[in-house]
Amino acid sequence: xxxxxxxxxxxxxxxxxxxxxxxxxxxxxxxxxxxxRLTDRGPRDDDGFEIVGQQLGEYFAGTRREFDLELAxxxxxxxxxxxxxxxxxxxxETRTYGQLAAELGDPGAAQAVGNANGWxxxxxxxxxxxxxxxxxxxxxxxxxxxxxxxxxSLEEPPADExxxxx
Numbered sequence: 001x002x003x004x005x006x007x008x009x010x011x012x013x014x015x016x017x018x019x020x021x022x023x024x025x026x027x028x029x030x031x032x033x034x035x036x037r038l039t040d041r042g043p044r045d046d047d048g049f050e051i052v053g054q055q056l057g058e059y060f061a062g063t064r065r066e067f068d069l070e071l072a073x074x075x076x077x078x079x080x081x082x083x084x085x086x087x088x089x090x091x092x093e094t095r096t097y098g099q100l101a102a103e104l105g106d107p108g109a110a111q112a113v114g115n116a117n118g119w120x121x122x123x124x125x126x127x128x129x130x131x132x133x134x135x136x137x138x139x140x141x142x143x144x145x146x147x148x149x150x151x152x153s154l155e156e157p158p159a160d161e162x163x164x165x166x
Contacts, residue, residue, distance in 0.1 A: 003042035006049045012147045023072035027122045029143040065091035067125045082116035089130040092155040
């Protein structure tokens with residue numbers, strides 16, 4: 001099936017979903033800071049994106065912590081390795097670029113990891129917002145730092161849960 005897209009509303013603005021008929025291949029913000037490499041989003045077709053929209057709605061409502069969707073991000077082999085690692089960062093947790101580079105077996109590849117992270121074509125669902133700088137500070141995000149801050153605060157545990165952790 002050919003590439004097609006739809007637009008869904010969210011608390012962080014409209015999200016453009018791009019699919020190929022069997023998998024989600026893109027999720028982009030209005031004003032995405034890095035021009036998505038996927039330039040052909042195909043015609044608008046709202047059919048077939050219901051499950052993605054439902055799961056995003058549950059995520060933004062705070063009732064979904066993991067996505068269960070068929071994903072097919074397009075990128076280099078290295079980028080796909082990085083994006084696969086992103087999906088393993090648990091809800092409510094963060095990792096640094098250096099930690100991800102070390103997980104890939106090359107602690108000196110933090111900058112390359114950051115670059116791959118920046119080209120993530122399936123924002124939110126492939127949680128690149130969970131990657132922070134070495135000091136824990138917020139670094140660049142294709143959706144802008146305000147959206148990154150929102151997503152990270154959405155995933156913060158309620159105060160009563162924090163007390164139970166210790």
